[in-house]
Amino acid sequence: MNTVASRLADIPAVRDVVLAAATTARAKVRGEVTELGNAMAHAWIITGPPGSGRSVAAVAFAAALQCSDPVELGCGRCRNCLDVLADAHTDVLHIVPKGLSISIDEMREMRKEAAKLPTVAGWRIIIIEDADRLTGPAADAILKVVEEPPAHTVIMMCAPSIDPDDFSPTLRSRCRHLYVPYPSVEHIVDLLVAETGATPEDARLAAVASGRHIGRARHLVTDPAAQKRRATILNLAELIFHRDEAFKASTAFLKSVDKQVKDLSDEQDAAELEKLERSLGKGGRGKGTQKAMDGSAGAISDLEKTQKTRRNRRKRDFLDLALVDLACLYRDALMLSVGADVQLTHPDFEGLSSDLAERVSESGLVACLDAVTQAREHISVNVTPTTAIDGMIGRIRLACGVS
Numbered sequence: 001m002n003t004v005a006s007r008l009a010d011i012p013a014v015r016d017v018v019l020a021a022a023t024t025a026r027a028k029v030r031g032e033v034t035e036l037g038n039a040m041a042h043a044w045i046i047t048g049p050p051g052s053g054r055s056v057a058a059v060a061f062a063a064a065l066q067c068s069d070p071v072e073l074g075c076g077r078c079r080n081c082l083d084v085l086a087d088a089h090t091d092v093l094h095i096v097p098k099g100l101s102i103s104i105d106e107m108r109e110m111r112k113e114a115a116k117l118p119t120v121a122g123w124r125i126i127i128i129e130d131a132d133r134l135t136g137p138a139a140d141a142i143l144k145v146v147e148e149p150p151a152h153t154v155i156m157m158c159a160p161s162i163d164p165d166d167f168s169p170t171l172r173s174r175c176r177h178l179y180v181p182y183p184s185v186e187h188i189v190d191l192l193v194a195e196t197g198a199t200p201e202d203a204r205l206a207a208v209a210s211g212r213h214i215g216r217a218r219h220l221v222t223d224p225a226a227q228k229r230r231a232t233i234l235n236l237a238e239l240i241f242h243r244d245e246a247f248k249a250s251t252a253f254l255k256s257v258d259k260q261v262k263d264l265s266d267e268q269d270a271a272e273l274e275k276l277e278r279s280l281g282k283g284g285r286g287k288g289t290q291k292a293m294d295g296s297a298g299a300i301s302d303l304e305k306t307q308k309t310r311r312n313r314r315k316r317d318f319l320d321l322a323l324v325d326l327a328c329l330y331r332d333a334l335m336l337s338v339g340a341d342v343q344l345t346h347p348d349f350e351g352l353s354s355d356l357a358e359r360v361s362e363s364g365l366v367a368c369l370d371a372v373t374q375a376r377e378h379i380s381v382n383v384t385p386t387t388a389i390d391g392m393i394g395r396i397r398l399a400c401g402v403s
C-alpha cells in the first residue's frame with residue numbers, strides 16, 4: 001500500500017487534514033469552487049519533533065495535491081504521485097538546506113520558482129525543510145510570497161516547532177499550522193520488523209531508546225557502529241567514577257564520530273566535485289576548456305565551503321544526539337530515584353541508571369542533566385567538541401561527588 005492515506009495511517013489527524021485540503025484544492029483546480037475555503041491554504045508550516053516525519057507528511061501532502069487519479073486522491077500509482085513520492089516532480093521544488101542556515105540568496109531563488117506556473121500538475125509546490133534555519137533576512141525575503149502566493153502555488157515549511165526560537169513569528173502568522181506528533185512505539189516496531197527484519201524485541205528497544213525517532217531507531221537497529229557509539233556515550237556515566245577513564249573514553253568517542261562523518265561525507269563530496277568539474281568542462285579537449293577552467297576556481301571553492309559546513313553540521317548533529325542519549329540516562333536515574341512509574345528511555349541500561357540513582361542524590365542527578373544541557377548549548381554555538389565535553393565531564397564529576 002503506497003497511497004497517501006496509507007502513508008499517513010499512523011497519524012490520522014494529519015491524514016485527515018491533508019486529504020481534506022487536497023480535496024478542496026482539487027475542486028478549485030477543476031473550477032468547481034472559486035475560493036479555497038477553510039480546509040486548504042497556500043502557505044503551511046508543518047511542525048513536529050525531529051524524526052516525527054514532518055517531511056514525510058509534507059511530501060505526502062504534495063502527492064495528494066498533484067495526484068491525477070480521478071477517484072482516489074493520492075493514489076500512489078499515477079505518474080504525478082510516483083514522481084512526487086520519488087522527489088522527482090517537475091512542479092515540486094524540495095529545498096533541503098545543506099548548511100547551518102538558509103541564505104537570502106536561496107530564498108530569492110525560491111521566490112522566482114514560486115512565481116512559475118505548474119507545467120504538468122495542478123500546483124506549483126515549494127517544500128522548505130528545516131525552515132528554522134532561515135536567517136532573518138531570508139525569512140523577510142519570502143514574507144510577501146508567503147503572504148500572497150501566486151494562485152497556483154503552495155508553500156510548505158517544515159520546522160521543529162512554532163516557538164519563536166524555531167520559526168519566524170511573522171511568517172508563522174501567515175501560515176496554516178499542521179502539527180505532526182511522534183509515531184507510537186508499536187508503529188515503529190511494526191515498521192522496523194517489516195523493513196529490516198529485526199526481531200520485535202530489538203525493534204522495540206530501538207524505538208524506545210531513540211525517543212520514537214524513526215530515522216534514529218532504524219539506524220540503531222541496523223548499524224552495529226551506532227549501537228557501539230550509543231553504548232560508549234552511556235557508559236561514560238559509569239566511567240565518571242573511575243579517575244581519568246571518562247576523559248579517555250570521550251576522546252575515543254569523538255574520534256568515532258569523526259570517522260562516522262568522514263564515512264558519510266567522503267564519497268558524497270567526491271561525487272559532487274566530479275559532477276561540478278564535468279559541468280565546468282574539466283577533462284575536455286575543446287578550445288573553450290582551458291578558458292572555462294580558469295574561471296572555475298571560484299565555483300570549486302564555493303563547493304568546498306558548502307561541503308565543509310555540511311561536515312560540521314553533521315558532526316554537531318551526531319554529538320547532539322549522543323548527548324540527548326546521555327541526558328536520558330540521567331533522566332532515567334532521576335525517575336528511578338523519585339520512584340516515578342515511567343517507561344525508561346534506556347531499559348537495557350537499567351542496571352547503570354539504578355546504580356546512579358543509589359550513588360547520586362536527586363539534586364546531583366539534576367546537576368548532571370544541567371551539565372549535559374550546557375554541553376549541548378556550547379556545541380550549538382561552536383565551542384569545540386573536546387572543550388564542551390571535557391567541561392561536561394568535569395561538571396558531572398562534581399555533581400556525582402567525585403573529586
Ligand SMILES: [Zn+2]
Pocket residue numbers: 066067068069073074075076077078079080081082
Ligand atoms: Zn495519484
